[in-house]
Amino acid sequence: MSATAADGVELAPFKESRWPPAAAVFMFMILNLAMRIWLPREPVIALPWLLPALEAAMLGVLVFGHPADLARHRRWLHPTAVTLATLMVAAALWATVRLIDDLIHGSALTNDPTRLLAAGAVVWLGNNLSFSLLYWLIDSGGPIMRARQPLPADFAFTQHMSPELALHGWRPVFLDYLHLGFTNATAFSPTDVMPLTHRAKYTMLVQSTVALTLFGLIVARAVNAFT
Numbered sequence: 001m002s003a004t005a006a007d008g009v010e011l012a013p014f015k016e017s018r019w020p021p022a023a024a025v026f027m028f029m030i031l032n033l034a035m036r037i038w039l040p041r042e043p044v045i046a047l048p049w050l051l052p053a054l055e056a057a058m059l060g061v062l063v064f065g066h067p068a069d070l071a072r073h074r075r076w077l078h079p080t081a082v083t084l085a086t087l088m089v090a091a092a093l094w095a096t097v098r099l100i101d102d103l104i105h106g107s108a109l110t111n112d113p114t115r116l117l118a119a120g121a122v123v124w125l126g127n128n129l130s131f132s133l134l135y136w137l138i139d140s141g142g143p144i145m146r147a148r149q150p151l152p153a154d155f156a157f158t159q160h161m162s163p164e165l166a167l168h169g170w171r172p173v174f175l176d177y178l179h180l181g182f183t184n185a186t187a188f189s190p191t192d193v194m195p196l197t198h199r200a201k202y203t204m205l206v207q208s209t210v211a212l213t214l215f216g217l218i219v220a221r222a223v224n225a226f227t
Helices: 019-038 050-065 077-105 113-141 174-187 198-226
Strands: none
Touching: 019 050, 019 113, 019 174, 050 077, 077 113, 077 198, 113 174, 113 198, 174 198
């Protein structure tokens, strides 16, 4: 039986699992901790426990609060999750700035291709995961609001534009936004998902610009270090 909103609107019988975003955050948190243990004194590892702490807080919200669960919806969950995702994006962007500054001015890290590629990969993955979480949480007002409306608001997926390709009642879930984050960071432009609003367009613009800069500088410096 479908749930009903306070305004009397019938909600779609759609419930998203908490485990894919929680698993993604957990795996990246472990990778982050490993990097901080391996390279504790590198300039790119500024405030070494800040990002893992943000990831642990986000993991707690995802597992125990479950912002996509209609049945246990609490008004504070979505704003809290959006705030944490925004802070994760800011921390990832700051790590990117530190790494780019290190690449420009040079250090022991940038002269060691193995450590440079490892640090660059973690920073790149952090950007992708943070932006993916932010896309998932802001699109159409978040996963709870998406369960109430079939039409896209911020991002139009292939299944929105060609409904015959999707099952009835299809909604994008976290894995769709994770794919969006990675394709935007590798193609540096929209691929199969079209941004519809200014906030969607310019969030994607920031991510693709950062990814392009990071790719160009790291690959060029790594090739130079290898040779």
